[in-house]
Amino acid sequence: MRDGLLDLDQEDTSSWSNARRLEHLRGLEELVRRAQSAGHAIINQMDEQGVCAGFGGVKLRDLLADRLSISLSDAAERIRAAKDLGATTLITGEVLPPRLREAAQAQSEGLIGVEHVRVLREFDNHVPARVDPEVKEQANRELAGFATRLRPDQFRPLSIRLLSCVDPDGSLEDERDRRRKSYIQLGIQGADKMSVLKGRIDPEARAYLEVVFAKLAAPGVLNPDQQEQTSTTEDENISFAEAEARDGRSLGQRQHDALKFLARRFTDGKTSVEEVQEALQKGVPMVVNATVTLQELHEAAGLAYTAGQTALPVRDLIRMAAKTIPYLTIFDQHREVPLYLGRSKRTASIGQRIALAAAEGGCSFPGCTAPPNYCEVHHVDQWATGGNTDIDKLTLACSAHHRLAGPGPRHWHTAKHRGATHWKPPAFAQYLRRTLHQTDNA
DSSP states (O other): OHHHHHHHHHOOOTTSOHHHHHHHHHHHHHHHHHHHHHHHHHHHHHHHTTHHHHTTTOOHHHHHHHHHTOOHHHHHHHHHHHHHHSOEEOTTSOEEOOSSHHHHHHHHTTSSOHHHHHHHHHHHHHSOTTSOHHHHHHHHHHHHHHHTTSOHHHHHHHHHHHHHHHSTTSTTOOHHHHHHHOEEEEEEEOTTSOEEEEEEOOHHHHHHHHHHHHHHSSTTBSOTTOSSOBOOOOTTOHHHHHHHHHOOOOHHHHHHHHHHHHHHHHHSSSOOHHHHHHHHTSSSOOOOOEEOOHHHHHHTOSEEEETTOOEEEHHHHHHHHTTOGGGHHHHHOGGGSOOBOTTSOSSOOHHHHHHHHHHHOSOOSTTOOOOGGGEEEEESSOGGGTOOOBGGGEEEEEHHHHTTBSSSTTSBEEEEETTEEEEEOOGGGGGGGGTOOOOOOO
16 A cells, blocks of 8 residues: 555656546545545554553553654544444454444545544434434434535535434433533643633533632622732622723633632632632622423423523432532522511522522613623612612612612612513613613513
8 A cells, every 4th residue: 555655656747637637636535535444443453452561551542643643632533433433343253343334334435534524423422312223323324425425514514404303302312412522621732821721511510610600700800900809799889890890801811710710729728618618609699590490390301591591401400409408498498588688688688689580580671681690689779768678679780780770860760560670761861761671581
């Protein structure tokens, strides 16, 4: 094979027509694809026969990377591809065909390349485990047939459409599929000393991160450009409003600083887990707040939705709730949660915040889509003028719209009517009455 490729490399193509050159390139591409296919079985054989013992304990991935002069990630990807596209041998000596038989056959004939194979393997990996094996095999077979006739960029959208046909409503996907797909990968440092962090996280992990980011990645919190760090989002907090106004970071930068803060506090050797938890609990409570129907809860099926609008399988919610005993009464015996505090306390309780999140779904200002995690609790009747901290006198407002409310002539005024919050614009902006209306966020 090597001699044949050398002969092709030395062939004079200067006098050829472009049509002949194009066919020659097509032939070279076919040879490359066939060679890649032949490597799958060889890699599997090396793995099955214990390559570590014969090379001083070196892992197969490291051995391939060094000998073939490829990256460790490329070597690992080739090993994974070999598992799907190469023949394997059992300890009894029986040879099993490739798992993705049609794709392996097409590559061995030079009909599809590495990009085609990547799409085919991604499709197979995304098919839910609960799909009937015969349906999955037929889908893989049909998709491999399309791959031989289409470019990878034309072929990928087709694979996505076929996946939606196999599981149209996503109901077949379960915890096994999410566990298989979840990962976090820290990339190598670049020339600028920065690293790429990428991954796929399951709904439960997203729900936890959502709460952390709502607390620590809010504007004005943990801003490295400000010496006095603000770690509370209590309503009517002037220092926080000033810190937020001076914060020029993007959302991505704020989330980066939040994760760095957590990592630093957990690894500084001085701070205990309990101290970190105590610091995080100041102000808005750090708790996953989810809404679910009673029927879904009883059946342990369906989806719950968190305050940040993350879709969370009810089974995951039940498992998470079992670990947060102090908050179970809020969902199971809501009458034990004091929702009417009168003048005894200015700030809203945990129970009131959770009740508002479930009832309003986010900022009550007309047209605002900010979720509860990014909202503060506002007294519809101003606390300073005698308003009570009662559930029917409170509403959610994002920080931007919360600052608009007040008792003055240039402020917006709020009122409750049939459970809905109405925002009345100041006198100089009465024209807004014609363009803004209260929306039902529940």
